Amino acid sequence: MADSIGLEVSRYRPEDDTVPRWQAYDVPLRTEWTILDALNHIKNEIDPTLAFRWSCRMGICGSCGMNVDGEPKLTCSAFLVDHAPGPIRVEPLANFPVARDLVIDMSDFMEKLPRVSPWVIRDDEQPVDDGEYLQTPEELDAYKQYSMCINCMLCYAACPVYGLDPGFMGPAAIALAERYDLDSRDHATRERLDVLIEHEGVWGCTFVGECTRVCPKDVDPAGAIQRYKVKAATETVKAWLLPKGAR
Amino acid sequence: MSTPLPRTYVRPVSTWWWVRKRSYFVFVMRELSSIFVAWLVVYLLLLVRAVGRGGAAYQDFLDWAASPGMLVLNLVALGFVVLHTVTWFALTPQAMALRAGGRVVPPALVVASQYVGLAVVSAFVYWLVTR
Numbered sequence: 001m002a003d004s005i006g007l008e009v010s011r012y013r014p015e016d017d018t019v020p021r022w023q024a025y026d027v028p029l030r031t032e033w034t035i036l037d038a039l040n041h042i043k044n045e046i047d048p049t050l051a052f053r054w055s056c057r058m059g060i061c062g063s064c065g066m067n068v069d070g071e072p073k074l075t076c077s078a079f080l081v082d083h084a085p086g087p088i089r090v091e092p093l094a095n096f097p098v099a100r101d102l103v104i105d106m107s108d109f110m111e112k113l114p115r116v117s118p119w120v121i122r123d124d125e126q127p128v129d130d131g132e133y134l135q136t137p138e139e140l141d142a143y144k145q146y147s148m149c150i151n152c153m154l155c156y157a158a159c160p161v162y163g164l165d166p167g168f169m170g171p172a173a174i175a176l177a178e179r180y181d182l183d184s185r186d187h188a189t190r191e192r193l194d195v196l197i198e199h200e201g202v203w204g205c206t207f208v209g210e211c212t213r214v215c216p217k218d219v220d221p222a223g224a225i226q227r228y229k230v231k232a233a234t235e236t237v238k239a240w241l242l243p244k245g246a247r
Numbered sequence: 248m249s250t251p252l253p254r255t256y257v258r259p260v261s262t263w264w265w266v267r268k269r270s271y272f273v274f275v276m277r278e279l280s281s282i283f284v285a286w287l288v289v290y291l292l293l294l295v296r297a298v299g300r301g302g303a304a305y306q307d308f309l310d311w312a313a314s315p316g317m318l319v320l321n322l323v324a325l326g327f328v329v330l331h332t333v334t335w336f337a338l339t340p341q342a343m344a345l346r347a348g349g350r351v352v353p354p355a356l357v358v359a360s361q362y363v364g365l366a367v368v369s370a371f372v373y374w375l376v377t378r
Contacts, residue, residue: 014254070268097255105255138349160271207338208274222310226342 005029005080006087007038009050012098020098023047024087027080035075035083036064036091038100052102059216062152066102068089072157072214095156095166109153112169115195116177121188139184147180147223148217155211155221161204168204169196171211171221178224181231193235202228276327277334283327290321336361 004026012020025046027038036054042048054064057076064075069089090233096104126133155171162168177192196202205225212222260265265275297308311317338355339361 012255012256017256020258022257094258099255100294138305160264160274163264185270206274206278207342208271209268209341212341213270223341225342226338230342243350 001030001082003028004083005038005084007035007042008087008089009039009102010089010091010098011040011050011101012092015098018041019054020083027082029084031079031081032131033080035066035073035078035080035088037069038080038088039075039175040089050102050113050177051100057183060150062150065093065152065157067094072154074152074154074216077216093113093153095157095159095163096153097146099174104153105200106153108166109151109170112149112173113176116169116180116192117188117195118173118176118180120180120186122185133183133185140185143179143182146175146182146219148212149176149179149219149221150217152216154214154216158214159208160208160210161206165200165204167200169201171205174205174228175221175224178228181228189231193232195231196228197235202219204231205229271333276330280327280331282336283324284331286320287324287328290324331363 005028006026007025008022009025010020011023015121025042027033027041030037033041034057036057039052039053041048043052049178052064052066052075054076055061056063059074059077061185062074066075067073067090068075068078069083070091072093075090080086090102092098092102092104096106096108097104120133127228134220149172153172155175156162159168159171162170174196177196183188183190202225205222207222207226212220215221264278265271294308297304312321336358341353343357345352345357
């Protein structure tokens with residue numbers, strides 16, 4: 001095994017650059033090193049001006065998502081040896097504006113997420129003294145997969161629909177809407193449907209399926225969106241066919 | 248002197264984004280296949296109309312259908328319809344979370360049942376046409 005590997009890193013300094021440029025670095029090729037370890041090595045030993053986001057180093061926080069050789073990945077889970085012999089191209093997550101170097105501007109996602117009310121909403125809150133809202137294991141299973149989302153935005157970087165139309169609500173937000181809809185403690189399905197039934201909600205999705213493929217937590221946003229479409233279509237048909245009281 | 252606000256850089260999306268990744272290419276071909284599905288519906292309606300108009304019209308239709316241009320078009324259309332069928336059948340379990348007897352129906356069973364359905368309908372149509 002070679003003892004070093006090349007990294008081509010996208011650099012963008014808004015105060016000086018009009019477009020991003022590539023900068024090459026050589027880092028030690030160690031079996032236990034991830035791309036994030038290599039970036040930290042560059043930052044600590046070679047070039048302290050390199051900017052990137054990271055936090056937990058163990059695939060939980062969702063901060064270190066970048067495009068590695070064109071694929072959206074958590075850099076803390078992508079190993080150098082899997083990309084050998086290199087050079088490895090590291091870019092900011094696709095489809096988002098670049099703020100600096102490998103740092104994206106995520107304000108669009110932060111604005112979209114609360115629109116689907118990703119929290120439990122009750123028709124009537126029971127007093128705290130009455131204890132928890134209990135669930136059976138089956139009721140937990142119904143939404144557990146979708147609750148694994150860590151908001152890393154890899155799915156947005158993989159989604160060509162979001163790339164072409166940034167108005168699209170996007171995979172993670174819709175999967176999270178589904179997560180709360182399927183939760184037996186929640187009663188806000190109607191409110192979320194009103195948001196997602198719009199053109200830029202679920203109907204923007206053309207089922208490319210890349211969001212599911214890149215998801216590091218096996219959330220399957222594409223599946224969630226298609227199930228949401230079935231729900232939205234059923235509601236529309238019901239609205240046509242049934243009298244108001246029976247819906 | 249005030250510092251200028253940081254400017255974000257918005258990367259342009261190339262017109263050819265869909266040829267850069269295999270999965271994107273297959274997706275665009277799957278979308279494109281709808282045009283050929285629509286064509287085969289029109290073709291079937293033209294066949295029905297020719298049959299309805301009698302023997303001479305039917306013979307004209309057959310001659311037209313056997314022309315080289317139509318053969319090539321229909322072969323291409325067949326390829327796209329196969330792609331359409333295979334890809335959508337494969338995606339069905341993802342879109343439909345079926346449960347039976349408290350358990351999730353295995354995805355392979357959902358896909359297999361669609362092929363069985365296709366075979367049954369095809370056999371019925373074959374019987375109807377050749378009986």
